Amino acid sequence: MAAGVATLVLGVGAVSSLERTRDAFYEANRFADIFANATRAPRSLLERIEDIPGVLDAEGRILRIAILDMPGMAEPGSLLLVSTPSDDGLNRLHLRLGRMPDPNRLNEVVVSQGFAEAHGLVPGDKVRTLMDGRTREITVTGVAISPEFIYALGPGDMMPDPRRFGIAWIPGEGLAAVRDLEGAFDNLIVKLATGASEARVIAEVDALLEPYGGTGATGRKEQISHAFLDAELQQLRGMARVLPPIFLLVSALLVNMTLGRLVALEREQIGLLKALGYGPGAIVRHYVGFVLAIAAFGIAAGWAAGAWMGAGLAGMYARFFDFPFLLFSRSPDTYAIAALVTTAAAVLGAVNAVRTVAWLPPAVAMAPPAPVRYRRFWGGAVEQLLQARQTSVMVVRHLLRWPLRTLGGVFGISLAVAALVGSLWSFGSGERMIDLSFFRMDRQDVSVVFSGLAPMAAIHEVRRLPGVLRAEPLRVADARIGSGHVTRRIAILGLPEGSDLSRLLAADERPMEVPEQGLVLSEALADILGVGIGDQVTLELLKGDRRTLSVPVREISLGYLGLSASGRLETVNRMLGEGSVFTGARIALDPSQEDAFYADVRETPGSGFLTIQSLSLRKFRETLAQNQTIMISVLAVLAGIIAFGVVYNFIRISLSEQGRELASLRVLGFTRSEVAAILYGEIAVVTLLAQPLGWLVGTGFAVAVVRGFGSELYRIPLVIGPEVYARASLIVLGAALASALLVRGRIARLDMIEVLKTRE
Incomplete structure (x- = not known):
């Protein structure tokens, strides 16, 4: 009983605590509801966005990926530079150490807590970065966390790695100068009023940003940090649904078994009480009260254990997700539900155990039960099968009795x-x-993604880098794919013919060729869209002329991470209306020349970020x-x-x-x-x-x-x-x-x- 109560309080309490902590942190730091990117949008556009019905606030920012050059770290990392929010702006920072950067000093930054801890950074330390082939040294003034980066996942990574990926908030003027975005922005965040239609606001934001290279706005549920946190909470909810019923079912079973034996031992006393005028209800109440006393101890122990384990589990998640505080939930509802369900299980077991005796006539109840009469089962087949010691036969007969x-x-x-x-x-x-x-x-050693489009001839330059054994071009393009009323924002992967470092696997796990026409959808994406091989999907490209296409599904591929759609590199470029270009490369590397390769990549203009497998x-x-x-x-x-x-x-x-x-x-x-x-x-x-x-x-x-x-x-x-x-x-x-x-x-x-x- 205590285990059932504890698992219920643990699961529900941890989920409730993390949800309350997340919501309180979001609210205190004004976490945005809508996110969008553009190429170069004028700041004057913000007034028109704020005039959209349902929009409380809109803020234009500048984002930039820089390559890290940290002492003692051979492989390059990435630093996402974000323009600092204002004091009353959106996605505000929670300072853990130091101060905000001086707006007049454009080389000062606040860094994310995980990144600072991984490198032992404190205010006053220097960080060396490379952007567009130029080295820039920035000074750390503070350490902070943000609701936008609770789960700080680097580009191309599957798990957060604060050693190789961090966030740095820098005064917008300095970042604007680097990006040539004075008086403009390339990232938009929007806060909605309660009850506002997210879909309608996204549609109007997309219409306003489209002339300025907008790539399609997304809601909070698609923001990567929030999405991963929500997935973890979903797992905890699953645990809270599965485990407690198992324990409570077992507790009801044990109560029935134990109390059934106790009632059999007290059968004569029950008959005597009935002869004295006690009815079946009084007998049942006596044994139910006995079981409720046991349940009370189990519930109390379960409450205590569940609260202790729930606080520990919620605290572990709070540290993993870099929450600045933890609001542990001790909702009376959770404890009351646990107590009621446990009591119901105990009473059910008790009533089932006592019902056979409580309604017997006094004379029958007072008489001892008839001696157990064992018999040969299935014509003596059991005894013949055992052909063994009599004690073995006794075991089987007692179990079958x-x-x-x-x-x-x-x-x-x-x-x-x-x-x-x-x-x-x-x-x-x-x-x-x-x-x-x-x-x-994904069989590559390293993936490199450029800061912009590269002509196909550039793949030869990649292959000439130190230690590169093989390099294959890769094209990544943002798009919105749909079938009927179901749509999802995805990244389409363009793979070259005969791709070997990036392979698609069929359902039987055999490699498949990328078809010349159409797309290959992952199983997860095909299931969500409800499509199969031969069906047509709608593809809305989010770059270039933003055309909408109807594309056939040629194959369904195996995949467990994310939603993906893949096509031939030439086909994806043709869809986008662009020439022979690519956005990155997947590389097989000679391990003995890794350091030389990393050093060259750091100094190469146009390198965006690296993912090291x-x-x-x-x-x-x-x-x-x-x-x-x-x-x-x-x-x-x-x-x-x-x-x-x-x-x-x-x-x-x-x-x-x-x-x-x-x-x-x-x-x-x-x-x-x-x-x-x-x-x-x-x-x-x-x-x-x-x-x-x-x-x-x-x-x-x-x-x-x-x-x-x-x-x-x-x-x-x-x-x-x-x-x-x-x-x-x-x-x-x-x-x-x-x-x-x-x-x-x-x-x-x-x-x-x-x-x-x-x-x-």
């Missing part, structure tokens, strides 16, 4: 196995994602391992509690029922070990029978988790190997063994004389 209780024990232990199978599979799934994403699809893989593994270790450890402990509780209760009840028989066997000369083997044999049969059922139910849990946790940012492959079932069973068997050993002392202390004198 109480089939419902036996099935209840099997079911309870199977839920422990299922809880583990439903979580341990994530290890194999993580490795599958890594294998497909890092070794079979080995570093992305390492960060992905670290984050995955941290999350899995915490969650799997919690689930293993909770599953052990289930197995321990079910086995312990099962043995105690069996010992109570068979005390006279076991004592008789001791009198007849059986040793303590032989007597204990009868009880252990029963629990061994029940535990072993529970394993395949637990595997089956756990597989169902895993399927439900995959469907519930999947989002547009990533999908989780379902990979359940034999090792998952083996680990789950070993943990449960260990808990069952510990429980059995705990009861061994009671068997050893069995009072033969006292038991033989007992009437039952």
Whole structure:
């Protein structure tokens, strides 16, 4: 009961705490609702945007990616330069250290907290950057966090890596001078009034920005930091939905088993009370009150444990996402719901256990139950099959004599196995994602993206860089793809013919060629749009003449990270109405010349940012391992509690029922070990029978988790190997063994004389 309450309070409390913290941080720092990019829009346009119905505030900013040149870091990193917000502006900064930069000193910046901590930066330190081939040294005046970059994901990265990617807020005048954007902006953020139509405002913003190179506005749900945070919250909600029902179901089962035995022992007293005038209602109330007392202890312990674990989990997430504070939720509703559901489970188990005796006539109730009459099952087939010691036959007969209780024990232990199978599979799934994403699809060592378009001849310059073994051009273009009323903003990838460093995989995991015409959609994108091979999709290009095309879907590719659409490089350029150009390259690199390659790239004008596959893989593994270790450890402990509780209760009840028989066997000369083997044999049969059922139910849990946790940012492959079932069973068997050993002392202390004198 305590475990069920704790998991409910833990899951709901952590989700509620993070949502409250996020919303409070967003509100305090005026996090924007709409985001848009343009090439060069005049600041006079802001007045027209603010006049759009539903718009509270609009702010024009300048963004710029610079290459980092940090001491002790051979590989180049990236620094996103953002013009500083005003005191009453949008996406305001929360200073953790130092001060805001002086607007009159254009080389002063405030840096993001994660980046500062990764490099040990404090106010007064210098940071060297390269932009357009020119070196610029900037001075750190402060360290801050922003609601816009709670999850600071670098370009092309899958996980935040503050060592290689950071944010720097710089006075707008200095950034405008660098970008030649005096009196203009290239990034827009908008705050909406409560109840305003986001879709209508986005449409009007797009219309205003289109003449100035607008690439399509997006709502907050598509802002990368918010989207990743929301995906994490979705996982926590899934845990809060799946785990508590398992524990509460087991608690109801245990109450029924234990109380059923207690009622059988007190059958004569119940009959006497009924003869004295007590009705069935009074009998039921007595036992329900007894169970409610137990439930009260479980609820109190669960409240305390859930609040403690929930605060710890929420605090861990708050640190991971760089929240400046944590508003831990202690909503009475959560505690009340946990208490009510637990009480209902306990009462259900109690009523079911007592109903068979409470309505018996007094004379029948006072009479002892008829002795157990064992019989040969299935014409003696059981005995013939065993052909064994009589004690083995006793084990099987006792289990079959109480089939419902036996099935209840099997079911309870199977839920422990299922809880583990439903979580341990994530290890194999993580490795599958890594294998497909890092070794079979994106097989490059380094990806470089330019700050603008490059002519195809430039790929030869890339191939001449030190250490480059192979280089393939890549074209990335923003577009909005749709089918019917469903649309999504994506980046279309243009791949060259015969691409080997960037490969598309079919559903059977075999590489596929990029078709000459049409597009290849990832499974996730095809499912969202509801299209298949041969269907037409609408493609609205967000650059150039912003034409709208109808494009056929040629293939469906495998993919677990993001939504993607790919086509032949020449085809994508033709769609955009541009010549033979590309925006980046994927490179196979000689490891012995990495440092020389990085040094050349730093000094190359036009290089935007680099993604280093080995570093992305390492960060992905670290984050995955941290999350899995915490969650799997919690689930293993909770599953052990289930197995321990079910086995312990099962043995105690069996010992109570068979005390006279076991004592008789001791009198007849059986040793303590032989007597204990009868009880252990029963629990061994029940535990072993529970394993395949637990595997089956756990597989169902895993399927439900995959469907519930999947989002547009990533999908989780379902990979359940034999090792998952083996680990789950070993943990449960260990808990069952510990429980059995705990009861061994009671068997050893069995009072033969006292038991033989007992009437039952």
